Amino acid sequence: MLKIGLLGSGFVANFHMNGYSRLPNVKVVAVGSRSSALKFASEWGIKTTFSGPDFIEKLCKDPDVDVIDVSLPNFLHLKAVQNASDNGKNIIVEKPLSRNSNEAKEIYTSVRNSGVLHAYAENQLFMPHLEKAREIIKSGTLGKLIRIRSREAHFGPHSSWFWNSDLSGGGCLLDMGSHSIEVGRKLMNEEPSEVIGYTSTSIIRRDLTKAEDDSIALVKYPNGSMVVSENSWAAHGGLDLRFEIYGSEGVMFLDVTRETGTRMFIPSSNKNKYYVVEKGESESGWLYPVMDETFLYGYQGELAYFTSCFEKGELPYENIQDGLKINIIIDAIYNSVISKHWELI
Numbered sequence: 001m002l003k004i005g006l007l008g009s010g011f012v013a014n015f016h017m018n019g020y021s022r023l024p025n026v027k028v029v030a031v032g033s034r035s036s037a038l039k040f041a042s043e044w045g046i047k048t049t050f051s052g053p054d055f056i057e058k059l060c061k062d063p064d065v066d067v068i069d070v071s072l073p074n075f076l077h078l079k080a081v082q083n084a085s086d087n088g089k090n091i092i093v094e095k096p097l098s099r100n101s102n103e104a105k106e107i108y109t110s111v112r113n114s115g116v117l118h119a120y121a122e123n124q125l126f127m128p129h130l131e132k133a134r135e136i137i138k139s140g141t142l143g144k145l146i147r148i149r150s151r152e153a154h155f156g157p158h159s160s161w162f163w164n165s166d167l168s169g170g171g172c173l174l175d176m177g178s179h180s181i182e183v184g185r186k187l188m189n190e191e192p193s194e195v196i197g198y199t200s201t202s203i204i205r206r207d208l209t210k211a212e213d214d215s216i217a218l219v220k221y222p223n224g225s226m227v228v229s230e231n232s233w234a235a236h237g238g239l240d241l242r243f244e245i246y247g248s249e250g251v252m253f254l255d256v257t258r259e260t261g262t263r264m265f266i267p268s269s270n271k272n273k274y275y276v277v278e279k280g281e282s283e284s285g286w287l288y289p290v291m292d293e294t295f296l297y298g299y300q301g302e303l304a305y306f307t308s309c310f311e312k313g314e315l316p317y318e319n320i321q322d323g324l325k326i327n328i329i330i331d332a333i334y335n336s337v338i339s340k341h342w343e344l345i
């Protein structure tokens with residue numbers, strides 16, 4: 001039995017718990033958080049809790065824990081990974097790896113020096129839609145990839161720290177662009193060469209944040225192929241998550257949250273009482289329930305894969321080095337926003 005210590009008890013920690021609860025050989029034995037660990041632990045039946053200002057240090061020292069899962073806000077990833085590495089624990093860390101590439105390099109150095117195994121939790125790679133796309137691309141059916149376009153958008157995150165760029169490191173480009181830029185990199189199966197981006201803070205958000213709530217980034221590959229990453233925290237309509245993959249021999253369209261195959265209509269005189277989708281904004285009209293978000297967003301698949309690698313003593317193919325590369329690419333995009341030129345990676 002692989003024993004997990006979970007750092008964080010918020011939005012993504014709940015998805016991870018759902019994922020772990022489906023794995024027969026894995027048990028979450030401890031949870032640590034600033035304040036809400038007790039409530040979370042009683043909801044999920046977790047025996048040990050840590051809270052208070054040193055909850056990270058205490059959980060990382062727990063001898064009962066084999067793996068530390070870092071599901072904390074971005075500004076705590078470095079501290080958490082360093083503590084986990086110092087205590088010889090294998091690590092799963094949420095995206096983005098860090099607020100910027102300097103911090104990400106420190107994270108990478110700490111896992112490399114300690115020799116622990118590590119996973120970068122880029123869940124979208126494990127979405128069944130994208131696993132199917134990878135299989136089809138690998139078969140050669142789509143030919144050479146020319147362009148991958150991704151749009152991920154909603155009307156803004158759920159916790160206040162996301163809006164504070166000192167704590168988050170950036171806005172929607174870092175938060176959601178980190179997904180599609182990594183998905184694009186893995187589908188293209190090579191390293192990008194140049195980037196350019198545009199970011200803006202919409203007029204309704206200028207008092208709230210210095211971070212961008214709308215962005216577009218072009219990630220160019222040496223052969224001229226392109227990943228177009230469109231991200232927004234200023235788009236009404238609930239979570240929108242789509243990919244278009246254009247190849248020389250064919251094309252694929254993936255839609256995770258709109259074409260769910262299930263539609264329900266609630267008249268405006270009534271109110272929907274049922275959970276429909278992450279960040280769904282509406283309680284009436286046509287609604288599109290997503291079947292099983294933990295599975296469809298890739299959380300279940302990534303955790304099953306990462307924990308099985310750790311049990312075998314293997315480094316997952318999606319690891320902290322990948323997270324570092326994504327932070328480097330995104331820093332270059334932010335630089336291009338200032339320079340208004342293509343930036344080399």
Ligand SMILES: NC(=O)c1ccc[n+]([C@@H]2O[C@H](COP(=O)([O-])OP(=O)(O)OC[C@H]3O[C@@H](n4cnc5c(N)ncnc54)[C@H](O)[C@@H]3O)[C@@H](O)[C@H]2O)c1
Nearest residue numbers: 008009010011012013033034071072073074094095096159
């Ligand atoms: N893979 C995905 O699609 C996905 C989705 C959402 C979030 N994330 C990532 O997961 C990580 C956590 O995000 P979240 O959405 O769960 O955040 P959240 O705000 O919902 O939860 C954060 C948790 O950290 C705890 N915490 C401990 N110290 C804190 C402090 N000083 N300030 C604020 N919170 C503190 C909070 O109590 C809470 O339990 C982030 O890195 C985020 O980018 C990934």
